[in-house]
Amino acid sequence: METWADVSPGKITDTGYMAMEILDRYLQAVRRYLPRRRQDDILEELSVDILAQMEDMEQGLGRSLTEEERVALIKHYGHPMVVATRYMPQHQLIGPSVFPYYWFTLLRGLGLAGVAYVVANGAVWVTGNATGEQTVQQIFHLPSVLVQVAAWITLVFAALEWGTQKSDVKGHLFGDWDPRLLPAVQKEVDRRRWWSGVAELISLLVAMVWWLAVPHFPVLMFGPAVARFAAWPVRLFSGWALVYWTMSALMVVQVIVRAVTLARPASRRVSKALQLAFKVMGLGILAMLLKVRDFLVVTGGGAGAHLETTVMQVNHGLWVALRIVQVLVILDIIWESWKLAVMLIRPEDGKPAGSNSLCGLMW
Amino acid sequence: MNDNFENLRLELRRGCLVLAVLTQLRVEHYGYTLRKSLTDRGMPVDEGTLYPLLRRLETQGLLESQWREEDKRNKRFYRLSQDGQVILKKLLAEWESINGSLERILDQ
Secondary structure, eight states, X not given: OOOGGGOOTTOBOXXXXXXXXXXXXXHHHHHHHSOGGXXXXXXXXXXXXXXXXXXXHHHHHTSOOOHHHHHHHHHHHOOHHHHHHTTSSOOOSSOTTTHHHHHHHHHXXXXXXXXXXXXXXXXXXXXXXXXXXXXXXXXXXXXXXXXXXXHHHHHHHHHHHHHHHHXXXXXXXXXXXXXXXXXXXXXXXXXXXXXXXXXXXXXXXXXXXXXXXXXXXXXXXXXXXXXXXXXXXXXXXXXXXXXXXXXXHHHHHHHHXXXXXXXXXXXXXXXXXXXXXXXXXXXXXHHHHHHOSOSEEXXXXXXXXXXXXXXXXXXXXXXXXXXXXXXXXXXXXXXXXXXXXXXXXXXXXXXXXXXXXXXXXXX | OHHHHHHHHHHHHHHHHHHHHHHHTTSOEEHHHHHHHHHHTTOOOOHXXXXXXXXXXXXXXXXXXXXXXXXXXXXXXXXXXXHHHHHHHHHHHHHHHHHHHHHHHHHO
C-alpha cells in the first residue's frame, strides 16, 4: 500500500494525480500571507505536520487516503490566510490595552468633526455663498468626511499599538494616576435639565443661523416692510460690521460651549459661571451699541425732512429700547452673580467650596 | 448557553496550554508528536494554535529548536531552554498556588 511516507515530490500516483499537488497548493497559498523571512521555515514545519497526520490516518485505516479524505484533513487545518495570520507578530490592529482610549477618542472625534462640519457649511449656506446644489453635495459629503476622520484616528492608534508592542510601555499608557485627583462625585444628571439644555442649544443654533442670515435676507428681521425700507436712502452706522461680527463670534462660542456641556455635564456652579460670563460679554456689546446714537444714517442729499424725522425717531426708539435691555441685563447679572456667590459659599456635595476646578468638572 | 460554555471552556483551556506545552517540552518533541502527547493526556490542541505558540515561546527565549532529519523528513525539534526551565518552575509553583486557592474556594 502506498502511503504518504512513500511519497516524494513529483511522484505520479496510480490515479495520475500529482500526489503532493493538493498539499503543495495549500502550502503555496499559505506562503502568500506569511512574513517573507520565515516562509520556508514555517512551511516546512507545516508540511511535516500535515504529512504526519495523513500517515497516521492511513495506518489507522490500513489503506491509502482518498482524495476527499485528504481534502477534509487539509480543510480542517484551516484556511491559508487564517493559518498564516497566526504567525504574525501583531494579531490585532488595536489591542485590548489601547482599545479603550481609541474608542473614547474615536467617538469624540467623530462628534466634534460632525459638529464642526455642520457649523462651517451652515455658515457658508446662510451667508449665501453656496448654491442649492452645492449645499446638497455638502450634505452628502459628510459621511466621507467622518470616514476620513475615523481612518486617521484608527491609523494613529494602530501605530500606537505597534509602538507599545515594540517598547515596554504596554500597561503603562496612563502611567501613575491618583484616585484623589478624579472629579468629585456628581448627582445623576437630571433628565429634565438635560432636555432643557438640548432645547436651549437648539434655540441658540436657530438664533445663530437667523442672525447670520439676516444681512442676506433682511426680510427675516423686518418682515414684509423690508421692501419699503429698501427704498429709503439710509444705511447702518459705520461701526456696524464690528458689532455684528463680535456678536456672531459670541453666539458661535455659546453654541460650542453649550454643546460641550451637554455632552459632558458640568456642575451647576460651572454652568452658572459660564452663563454669567456670556451675559457680561453681551453687556459689553450692548455698551458698544449704546455709544452709537445714530444707528441709521441718512445718505445722499435730497432726502426729505419727513424721512429725516422718521429716521431720528427710529434711532431714538432703538436707543431707548437698548437702554431698557441694558438695565434689565444688568439687573439679571446682579441677580445671577448673587446666586452664584451663594452657591460658591455653600459646599457642593460635602466638599469645601471652590475645591472643584473648572477643568476637572468640565472634563 | 452552549456557545457561552464553549467560549469559557476554551478560555480556561487556553490559559493552561502554555504550562502544558512547556511541561511536555522537558523532553524533546517535534510539533506532531507534541500535539499527540498533549491529546493523549487529555489536552487536545489545534495545530493552528500549537505551531504559532511554539514560535512565540521560542522568540521569548523559553524554547530552543533544531532541524533534524528523521524518517526521511526534516523535522523541527523543540525543547526547553535554560530560561524556559526557570520559567516553568515558577509557573508550576504558581499553578500549585492557584490550584490550592481554587480548592479552598470550591470547598466553601
